[in-house]
Amino acid sequence: MIIADFHTHTHHSSDSVASMPSMVQKAIALGLQKICFTDHMDYDYPKSSSLTFVFDTEEYFKELDHMKEQYKGKIEILRGIELGLQPHVADKCNRLLDNYNFDFIIGSSHLALKKDPYNPGYWENKTTEQGIFDYFEGIIKNVAAFNRFQVYGHIDYIIRYIPDKSYVFTYQKYADIIDEVIRTILSAGRGIEVNTSGYKYGLGQTHPSADILKRYKELGGELITVGSDGHRPEHLAYDFDVAEQLLVSLGYKYYATFKDQKPEFHKLG
Numbered sequence: 121m122i123i124a125d126f127h128t129h130t131h132h133s134s135d136s137v138a139s140m141p142s143m144v145q146k147a148i149a150l151g152l153q154k155i156c157f158t159d160h161m162d163y164d165y166p167k168s169s170s171l172t173f174v175f176d177t178e179e180y181f182k183e184l185d186h187m188k189e190q191y192k193g194k195i196e197i198l199r200g201i202e203l204g205l206q207p208h209v210a211d212k213c214n215r216l217l218d219n220y221n222f223d224f225i226i227g228s229s230h231l232a233l234k235k236d237p238y239n240p241g242y243w244e245n246k247t248t249e250q251g252i253f254d255y256f257e258g259i260i261k262n263v264a265a266f267n268r269f270q271v272y273g274h275i276d277y278i279i280r281y282i283p284d285k286s287y288v289f290t291y292q293k294y295a296d297i298i299d300e301v302i303r304t305i306l307s308a309g310r311g312i313e314v315n316t317s318g319y320k321y322g323l324g325q326t327h328p329s330a331d332i333l334k335r336y337k338e339l340g341g342e343l344i345t346v347g348s349d350g351h352r353p354e355h356l357a358y359d360f361d362v363a364e365q366l367l368v369s370l371g372y373k374y375y376a377t378f379k380d381q382k383p384e385f386h387k388l389g
């Protein structure tokens with residue numbers, strides 16, 4: 121059993137209304153030993169949206185400290201963040217991390233070329249192939265500008281939002297750029313996360329997909345974390361048993377959790 125969910129959101133994220141106690145209580149009921157909150161911090165998110173994806177760090181740490189105290193001995197609560205990366209916000213991200221001690225940092229791409237692929241505007245005047253390529257290229261540029269994260273989040277997130285629903289995405293079609301993404305993350309000494317939200321969205325896969333996880337391992341990748349990306353209590357540890365079976369079948373032996381940004385490894389299977 122995977123004993124920790126290392127990608128979860130609460131009301132501190134613009135797209136969640138979940139209270140911290142409701143998430144913690146569900147995690148305890150599921151038998152988890154650790155939960156890491158990783159609320160959204162996306163600096164310079166496009167202003168056209170009503171969502172800001174920026175939280176008040178003081179408030180966040182205050183509530184986290186209170187939760188840690190309240191649930192001491194029942195579950196370990198870790199202070200994480202999902203940092204939405206773009207090359208031009210690297211300085212701001214550095215300042216944040218200089219001032220606050222997070223246990224765990226996920227670096228994620230929610231935007232490419234300053235646009236959100238969730239919105240139709242991202243895909244205007246470009247082919248599906250170009251839209252996908254731009255996203256992967258964006259990850260490479262983000263890591264070059266900033267690498268103070270432990271894992272890169274959902275590296276094939278773009279495939280959720282391909283407007284042409286008949287389009288079949290495969291690792292093989294984008295092998296060169298995906299390999300470059302993986303090599304860039306590995307050369308920075310970082311890992312990737314295995315995000316189970318694809319099961320929840322009915323995509324029938326983790327992010328990244330099995331083919332990409334296989335390739336990551338072939339290229340020397342070992343460091344993985346596992347997270348549901350849950351925005352509600354019922355999403356916690358979503359299909360973790362399915363993900364665990366997949367990881368074991370691909371030859372993975374361990375997944376990591378983090379405290380003070382240092383890894384601890386746990387056996388799979």
Ligand SMILES: [Zn+2]
Pocket residue numbers: 202228230273274
């Ligand atoms: Zn994300």
Ligand SMILES: [Zn+2]
Pocket residue numbers: 127129202349
């Ligand atoms: Zn997330």
